[in-house]
Amino acid sequence: MTDLFSALGDGAGSMNIRREDFAPGAVLLRGGLADQQEAVLAAVRAVTAQTAFRRMQTPGGQSMSVATSSCGALGWVTDRKGYRYVAADPQTGIPWPVMPGVLHGFARAMAEMAGYPGFDPDSCLINRYAAGVKMGLHQDRDEADFTQPIVSLSLGIPAVFLWGGLARTGPVRRITLSHGDVVVWGGPSRLVFHGIAPLKPGTHPATGEVRINLTFRRAG
Numbered sequence: 001m002t003d004l005f006s007a008l009g010d011g012a013g014s015m016n017i018r019r020e021d022f023a024p025g026a027v028l029l030r031g032g033l034a035d036q037q038e039a040v041l042a043a044v045r046a047v048t049a050q051t052a053f054r055r056m057q058t059p060g061g062q063s064m065s066v067a068t069s070s071c072g073a074l075g076w077v078t079d080r081k082g083y084r085y086v087a088a089d090p091q092t093g094i095p096w097p098v099m100p101g102v103l104h105g106f107a108r109a110m111a112e113m114a115g116y117p118g119f120d121p122d123s124c125l126i127n128r129y130a131a132g133v134k135m136g137l138h139q140d141r142d143e144a145d146f147t148q149p150i151v152s153l154s155l156g157i158p159a160v161f162l163w164g165g166l167a168r169t170g171p172v173r174r175i176t177l178s179h180g181d182v183v184v185w186g187g188p189s190r191l192v193f194h195g196i197a198p199l200k201p202g203t204h205p206a207t208g209e210v211r212i213n214l215t216f217r218r219a220g
């Protein structure tokens, strides 16, 4: 018998992951976090203790409502000069924290499960959403190589993920993402417009009153 998830080799922890192929090249792995919760949360805390959450400015001069931090060789930033990846935190001039091995390994395993073996992310953007915060429809297109997928992990209070198409306008699906859910999108879905609806207030034992999202990217 072929067990789709046996490749991970971590036994019972991965057995309850439920897979939904929701668009070509796009896979929802519900409960993907499985037994990695403590290790992943500890790694996120370690990173954000080194490089604080901040609200960056869009090129148009608006302050983003989402607070962000990053780890890995490259971190995504935005300011009046535009969107781009840089090697150092612009607030301190210090290189972004190294991506903890547990995060890199987790993202690689999730990508493999979704059908993208060999994913080697060099960037992890950490988004923090408080109640009312949203992320408008956008494409992730500042990365160098669109053959590599995006791997996204949701932590804490649930959010509605907006999934559009390859054009900015058109029908948008709404997919509720809960604590521990993972979305992987690549191939024909790599440049799909997506976003997050305004977060409903809530609390979660893992994060308190916020949602934390990690997106792993091959940026350089």
Ligand SMILES: O=C(O)CCC(=O)C(=O)O
Residues within 6 Å of the ligand: 125, 127, 135, 140, 152, 154, 161, 194, 195, 196, 213, 215
């Ligand atoms: O918070 C999310 O689930 C999506 C985040 C996202 O699309 C991004 O950071 O580019």
Ligand SMILES: [Fe+2]
Residues within 6 Å of the ligand: 138, 139, 140, 194
């Ligand atoms: Fe995105």
